Amino acid sequence: MPQPEGAELDAVRARRDDLRSRYLKPLADRGQSPTRGVHHIALICRDVETTIKFYQGFLGFPLVELVENRDYAGSSHFFFDIGHRNLLGFFDFPGHDHPDFSETIGAVQHLALSVSAEQFASAKATLDAEGVEYLGPDRGVDDSLYFRDPNGVGIEFYREDLGVFDGERLVD
16 A cells, blocks of 8 residues: 655644644543443454364464354354453354455454563464464564464554553553
8 A cells, every 4th residue: 555755744744743632631631431341343254164273273262152143144153262351253154255355444454462472472483383474573563463364354463561552551
């Protein structure tokens, strides 16, 4: 995807600075969120078994539920425990030919999952051993491993505590 340059880039940066100055409040001045957090995010998969093998068998996230989708006969709805009481859900839609992943409005750009230093090292070793392509330390992002699941979903293993970004605590 082409990136802005020159005057266009300057305008984009000025717009972001304006938005930060008008809307971003210091941590101490922010109110509490009106929800308890993410219950689950639901994504669409191409094949249930391939997705289970990847998330449970390869990444190690336990499959915790597999039921029929209440909104679409024959469709499966299933969940993985991704830690800290967070669930990652998937649907399949048999009979529908969904296009391949596309980075567009409304799509998931990537799902960032917090990992410890030990989990990061283990994940990197597993990706290397299995020949899974990833981006991360090789491009100057020392704390991130970016790769795709079999459905094209971007996954990031981020060596950072929950609620922290680039070493700065964003939420309590």
